[in-house]
Amino acid sequence: MQWNELGEQTCSMSRTLSVIGDRWTLLILRDCFLKVRRFDDFQSRLGIGRPILADRLQKLVDSFVLTKVAYQQNPMRYEYRLTQKGLDLYPVIMAIVHWGDVHMSGKKGRPLLHRHMTCGHNFDPVQVCSECAETLDPRQVQVLPGPGAANRDHMPADAAAGSRAGRAKAG
Amino acid sequence: MQWNELGEQTCSMSRTLSVIGDRWTLLILRDCFLKVRRFDDFQSRLGIGRPILADRLQKLVDSFVLTKVAYQQNPMRYEYRLTQKGLDLYPVIMAIVHWGDVHMSGKKGRPLLHRHMTCGHNFDPVQVCSECAETLDPRQVQVLPGPGAANRDHMPADAAAGSRAGRAKAG
DNA sequence: GCAGGCCAGTTCCACTTTAGAACCCACATT
């Protein structure tokens, strides 16, 4: 499967990864949430190659995650800002950072802290059920085909006739 | 910056991406949460090349996200299972899937639904503050250096002396 | 009125990674 075929899959994960699932894109977005907005600032903070940065920014603009806003004329200069679609990636970024804080921090502890201005405390992000507000445990979640499901595509492995004997090749 | 330098950065995001931030790894993990466990099943469901699948599974085992469990002898056969460290990636996976559901679903709607067995409802994952349980808004979150912070490394862009004039080159 | 600098890219080339197919090996079945 090529990278550009990913977005056509009947799977929200694949489709999301076709936008953000690249070596650099999530790091660019992290910096966006840290209020970096300009080409050279991304470039020097990330140490990314200029051609790749230009390509990734363009792709993020094309997929409406970022938008270019003029900040000067003569010559026209644009900065890159998160759209609402981009802002909606916040839980993704925070979940990744939090996992790193828990599982990949050195002895010295986590590099960044997050303070919730609403309540005034340093916090961790927690993922809860939208219906009962309890913390989600993967073992308490059942996956079901939704309205946009393709037949037998990316269903749970155990939903396909119960055992390996009965399964059809998924490809 | 090379891929293998990423894990050495003083940033939880970089460190996490050094483990999971690859084109295929998150798709493999999605299938792990869908209870796929065997080499050929990953291969046929994902359409991934065998050499790359072998490499990614090995790396996930090396970083303790997956573990190999024998399910038969003569010949020895192993299946790949999520460790606790791997299970802790659930919020990451769910956040990505949810973003795809909201922003990348076709007309037909989302491909998969999630049912919370604890409360019996279909749900969406919601990210909340661990302290006050309110939904997180990036504009209400302030980023501060933590105990493991390196000097001036990956700080918010606006924490560096307030304006572009005063900033030192971050590299 | 020309050198040099700033910002935002683009071009070029060497190097690395990936995709895809074929091959391999240790059994187990027929």
Add this chain to the structure above:
DNA sequence: AATGTGGGTTCTAAAGTGGAACTGGCCTGC
């Protein structure tokens, strides 16, 4: 002995990446 199964490894060509240099409009200083 031939065939099948599970889990890989070995190839090659194509794609992607990193780094440095180049482009080009505008501004500043001299």
